[in-house]
Amino acid sequence: MVNDVKFAHFAVTEISAGRFHHFQRLARGAFGEAGFDDGEHLAWINDWTCVRTGTNAFRIAAKEEGISIELDLASAKAPVVHGRNGISQKAEGEGRASHYYSLTRMGTKGRVTIDGKSSEVTGTSWFDHEWATNQLAVHQKGWDWFSLQFDDNTELMLFQIRTDEGKQDPHSAGTFVFADGSDLKIGQAGFSLEPLSWWRSEKTGANYPVEWRVSVRALDLDLDIKPRLRQQELATKPFTYWEGAVQAAGMRKTKSVEGVGYLEMTGYAGKILGLQTPGE
Numbered sequence: 001m002v003n004d005v006k007f008a009h010f011a012v013t014e015i016s017a018g019r020f021h022h023f024q025r026l027a028r029g030a031f032g033e034a035g036f037d038d039g040e041h042l043a044w045i046n047d048w049t050c051v052r053t054g055t056n057a058f059r060i061a062a063k064e065e066g067i068s069i070e071l072d073l074a075s076a077k078a079p080v081v082h083g084r085n086g087i088s089q090k091a092e093g094e095g096r097a098s099h100y101y102s103l104t105r106m107g108t109k110g111r112v113t114i115d116g117k118s119s120e121v122t123g124t125s126w127f128d129h130e131w132a133t134n135q136l137a138v139h140q141k142g143w144d145w146f147s148l149q150f151d152d153n154t155e156l157m158l159f160q161i162r163t164d165e166g167k168q169d170p171h172s173a174g175t176f177v178f179a180d181g182s183d184l185k186i187g188q189a190g191f192s193l194e195p196l197s198w199w200r201s202e203k204t205g206a207n208y209p210v211e212w213r214v215s216v217r218a219l220d221l222d223l224d225i226k227p228r229l230r231q232q233e234l235a236t237k238p239f240t241y242w243e244g245a246v247q248a249a250g251m252r253k254t255k256s257v258e259g260v261g262y263l264e265m266t267g268y269a270g271k272i273l274g275l276q277t278p279g280e
Helices: none
Strands: 006-014 019-027 034-036 041-045 048-054 057-064 067-075 097-114 117-131 140-150 155-163 173-177 183-186 191-200 207-216 221-227 241-252 255-265
Touching: 006 034, 006 041, 006 067, 006 097, 006 241, 048 067, 067 117, 097 140, 097 155, 097 173, 117 140, 140 207, 140 221, 140 241, 155 191, 155 207, 207 241, 207 255, 221 255
Parallel strands: none
Antiparallel strands: 006 019, 034 041, 041 048, 048 057, 057 067, 067 097, 097 117, 140 155, 140 255, 155 173, 173 183, 191 207, 207 221, 221 241, 241 255
C-alpha cells in the first residue's frame, strides 16, 4: 500500500521573451515510476530525473510540451548546513523543523530547448535539499525565501515565516556563505525584509510582493531585489505559489554588489497543503 503522493515542478523563465513556463507531475510511485535515492537517482518522476554523477555533482533532465533541459551540475563549494546542529527550526515544538543543506554555487553546463530551438548554456545553479514532516504551526501563514549568488563569489539564503497577522516569525533565519566556503548563521534579529512593489495574479487573485529591500545588519549589507519577470506564479493544485528568477543590487560595507537568484513566496494564494500543522 502506498500512502503518499510524490510531485515535481519544472519551470523555465524566458527573460528576453517575457515568458514563464511551468509544469507539474504527480505520481504514487507504487510501480517505481517515481521515487528518491535508489543509489543512482537522487530523485525521479518518470523521465524527469536527477542523477548523482559524483561527489556533489548531478545531471538533471526534464521535458514537457516542447521545453526541455539537460544539465550537468558540479559544486565549487562544500555543502552548507543551515540552522543549529543541522536542524532548521520553523516553529516552537518538536517536529516543526527540517534538515536543510545547500550547494550554493554549482558550475552548470548543458542544453535548453524551447519551441524546438536548442541552445548550449553555461552558468551557476543553486541546489537545496530539505526534508521534514509538518513544519509550520497553525498561526503561520507562509514564507518568503531568497537564494542569491553575488558577483564576489559569496551567497545568501534568507527566509522569513509570516504569521497570520502579517508579522515576521522569530524563527525566520538565514545563512551567508563567504568566498572561501565558510558561513555565517543569521538569526531573525539580524536581518529585515521590506516589500516595495506588488504584483497581482489575474489567474488566482493572489497579491505577491515581487520587489524587496533586504538588509543584513551583521554584514552591513543592503540590497534591492527585483524580479526578472513579474509573472512567475506556479498556479497548480494542491497549492499555488510564486517562485522565479530575481536580480539583486546594493552595497556591502563600502563596496557595490550585484547578484542573481531565486525568490519563493508561499501562502498568498491559500494554505500550503502538506506543510501546515492541523489546528490544535
